[in-house]
Amino acid sequence: MSESPFEALLAQSLALPSLPGVYRYFDAAGGVLYVGKARNLKKRVSSYFQKNHGGTRIGHMVGKIVRMETTVVRTEAEALLLENNLIKSLKPRYNILFRDDKSYPYLKIASHAFPRMAYYRGSIDRRHRYFGPYPSAWAVKESIQLLQKVFRIRTCEDTVFSNRTRPCLLYQIKRCSGPCVDLVTAQDYAADVANAESFLLGDSQLVLRQLESRMTAHAERLEFEQAAELRNKISALSRVLHQQSVESTSDKDVDILVVKVQGGKACVNLAMVRGGRHLGDRAYFPVHVEDAAGLQAEEEAAATASIEQQVLEAFIAQHYIDVPVPPTLVLGEPVGRELIEAISTQAGSRITAVFQPREQRRLWLEMAQKNADIQLARLLAEEGSQQARTRALIEALELEPDELDTFRIECFDISHTAGEATQASCVVFENHAMQNREYRRYNIEGITPGDDYAAMRQVLTRRYGKLAEAMAAEVDAPTAGDASGADARPGTAGARMPDLVLVDGGKGQVSMAREVFSELGLPLSLIVGVEKGEGRKVGLEELVFADGREKVYLGRDSAALMLVAQIRDEAHRFAITGMRARRAKVRVGGSQLEDIPGIGPKRRARLLQRFGGIRGVAAASVEELASVEGIAFELAEEIYRALH
Incomplete structure (x- = not known):
């Protein structure tokens, strides 16, 4: 009699060394459940499998474990660092996770004879100086404005700097010293940059003393204009330091x-x-x-x-x-x-x-x-509002989902321009939020241009066809496991049908969706059409049902309608942006012409200009194509064959 997975895991854990390390638990689908560290791998890991944890969180997790991996390290510190590197990369279900944020912005002072300061986000180039990181773009820009006022460091691009013949507006309003047209010496500008860097490093009192020393030296040499300029910088810097909402201390970073x-x-x-x-x-x-x-x-x-x-x-x-x-x-x-x-x-x-x-x-x-x-x-208020919308929609449609948080809506929209570059979009709403990682676009082919009904038929069939087959197989073989059953989400190994399918349209689109679902053996009660109201005004939409129920008007101020409109508008936005990108690609020739040997940028441009776009090129005869400059008869035949 073969041993159970639990017994195998226990035996594997008892064979581990009594050393520091990191362990990973995996479920049947290969997903990572948990990443942990241990001072003693054998003792920690075996503790999971040596007793019954019942209905605790550990019990729920252990019941899902089918495989584990371990890594032995030299010290507890190494274990801690490896653990959190793995948590960031694997994103386990039972670990506290912080989503990757955008990289922090920096204030950059670029290497140059007259250095430029700029907002910067990205990898570090050692040729330049970087200050930060800053918590937000606003904080960087505020610092740049401050340095402009006090030290008048330039912010213009090098190409602009090299081609100026007179100072720009920033010089006129005393935010730049005009190095582009030699209104400041390289020595004085370098001193300003050095003072700006010292200020950013927290040496504000040192900067003030240096400025005062330079002002005194100019005054002693009767260079009163230069002394006055430095006096103004000292006054500006003093005001800035006085206006700081948090006093400077011995702490710098x-x-x-x-x-x-x-x-x-x-x-x-x-x-x-x-x-x-x-x-x-x-x-x-x-x-x-x-x-x-x-x-x-x-x-x-x-x-x-x-x-x-x-x-x-x-x-x-x-x-x-x-x-x-x-x-x-x-x-x-x-x-x-x-x-x-x-x-x-x-x-x-x-x-x-x-x-x-x-x-x-x-x-x-x-x-x-x-x-x-x-x-x-703020977060709790926003989430409470979204949950209220979800609950309002469920109650308005008299639905009974298993859980409010897992209530899933998929919404479809069709977009094209006079039949050109038709695309369908599918957006997903779940856990009270739009799940943009699960959005999908579908290029619609083989239909009469502009036939939205045929486009809707195609996208729904492609979206739910395989899922319907998996559900039918589950009914025929209920003991075969649940990996491809009714809990599977379209396009994934563990997919399930959504709780609601919204289509942007009225009776016509709903009738088409009903036909598709009837053919696939899927429940018609899932389908709801969003029909525009009188004058197509927002707030007057009505919901149309595929299962024969009467239309429903939720009311202009209804939380349920607000959620439906939000999802519908997101589907439309996602469809139209994809359609425009595809149309733009087609109108500049797309890959159809680029893939033809002998057609480079110049010949492609001549063809598109002569015939007004790729459709015109495709409609032209071989003789017409050959009449274009640079297109030989043999190449014209090749183009014709490629486009037909």
Whole structure:
């Protein structure tokens, strides 16, 4: 008698070494369930399979495990870093996850005889100087404006700089010193750039002393115009320093991190201080908070870490994998010493974590906490509004989904221009939000141009045909497993039918959808058409049903109608943008002409210009094609064959 998967996993775990490492659990479909680290791999991993966890979160997860992988490392710090690298790349179901955000912006001072400062986001080029990172584009642009006012550093592109014959408007309003037309010497400009860099690094008092020294030197040499110019810079810089909402301290580069957890959601607010200046905040919202935190609490029975601590530790470990770590972290919750040691090792410098700070750091922490409260309250309000819309639609249509959060809507729209470049779109709404990763476009071929009904038939058949076959097979062979059953989503291995299928159109489109679903053996009650009201005015739409129910008008102020309109408009936007891109490609010749040997850019342009587009080229005879300059008769025959 062969051993069960559970017994095999237990045997495998008992054979592991008693060393630090990282383990990964996988389900039957190959998805990653959980990534964890252990001081002792054998002890930790075997604990999952040596007892019955019942209906706990661990029990639910263990019941899904069919395979595991482990990696042995040298130290706990290495295990922690590897764990979070894998969490970021594999995105397991039972770990706290922070979605990848856009890279942080920087203020760049480009290498040049007269250096230019600019907003920058991307990979670092060592030829230039970079300051930051900044929490937002607004923070960078504010700093650039500040430096323009005080130090008058240029912001123009090098091509513009090289071709100026007179100073631009920025010079006139005293935001640039005019190096493009030699209104400032290279030496003075270099001094301004050096002072700007010192200011960004937090040495504002040093900059003031240097400016005062230069002003005094000019005054002693009776160079009063130059002295007055420096006096104005000193005054501007003093005003800037006085206007800073947060006082400068001995801290130059600090990150302030606080956590707020409420209603099953969490917010990590990151405030950034660079060069002694508070640059602003950025909020992060992790997913899987309840599952992951509950799992960790059960996994480590002796652990006393609160959910806030767990979320904060997950953020620090995942966030600073890709982002430079400042020398000081001010934290709203205590974190493990091994975590700080691990990121210090990775950064190659000593990182200090401060909990329960005093004086200025405490003010920073209180500001960050307030922002976290505001951001999480906003998120909960928005999600509550979306949930209310979903619930209102379900009640209006008298639907009975298994769960509100998994209620799924797929909406279809057709777009073309006079029959040209017809495309259908399918957008997906689930978990109270549009799921743009699941959007699909379908190029419609083989129909009469402009026949929207035929286009709808084609897209629905392509979308649900294979799924209907899988559902029929499930009925015929119910014990064959559920990998391709009615819970499968179109286009994926584990697909299921949506709870509602919206089509943008009235009776005609709904009738076509009814025919397709009848042929495929799918329930007609899923189909709802969105029919435009009188005068095609927004808010007057009516819902048309494929199963014979009477039309429904939800009301202009109905939350259900607002959700239907949102999804319908998104389907239309997605279809029309795809159609325009396809039409543009066709109108410039597309790949049809590019793929013909002997047709380069010049010949393609001549053909399209002569015949007014690819359709005209396709309609031309061989003789007409050969009359175009540069097109020999043999090539004209080749073009004709390729387009017919």
